Amino acid sequence: MRHKIMADDPASKTPRYPAVSPALIERWDLLQNELSKKIIHSDTEDWQLTEELHGLKRVAGVDVSYPSKDHDSYECDAYAAVVICEFPTMKIIHKEVQQVHLPVPYAPGYLAFRESEPVVNLLNKIMKEHPSKVPDVLLVDGNGMLHPNRTGLACHVGITTEIPTIGVAKNLHMIDGIGVTRQMLQGMAAMGDYVLIRDNANEILGMALKTAKDTKNPMYISIGHKISLETAKNVVLKCCKYKIPEPIRFADNISREFVRKMEEKSQSQKT
DNA sequence: GCGACAG
């Protein structure tokens, strides 16, 4: 059962998010419950068979950045970016950036309905125009199975593109009251240390993973599609030079850069 | 009892 979210609470003085209609939320829940049945929780690719990930050639990161003035409105324009890196060197071999229109707001638990379409479109473009550069695995900023309906953004993107995906979140999303306490994280000292996160039925949803030596907070990793959590952890660690895995960090930088340029341009047009 | 909630 889901917790009530702030956007649905009319008594809230300062709603954190624009309201999404209950009817739409209901449809989204149904869609996610259907999608969750299609998730493949295990390794399906040859490169996933060894600890060294022999045969893994390309890892991509995706991100969407927003203009500061629009980020809290119902719909807005944004920039989506996909950066493909060579594995394991993390050298950028391809990037795609595109201005996109997002027709619905962010609502906790339903990020995919805002961001998955633009991301999938970019990946489709790559498959069509640069088939030799299609990534073997995709790191998605956000959650996979570590999600109220076990179907976060990474699952949506993985199922529609059929590319193995991993959810990589900087913050923990509240699920059925499950939190990660300081107590749970206190043993994590070295890069690669982790704590499994389970739901009330004791099913493993993901993990808190220490991805760099000098970070206080872990990253939250979960599977999206066509990969095991163990392999997902392995991929993420091998992509990390800093706290954020390189492909996501690059995609973040590039999409932000485009937002900045867009804002400068609209500013100069006013004057 | 209230509040917590990926980006």
Next chain:
DNA sequence: ATCTTGTCGC
């Protein structure tokens, strides 16, 4: 997600 300065440490 975005707004933002300095500051502590290797």
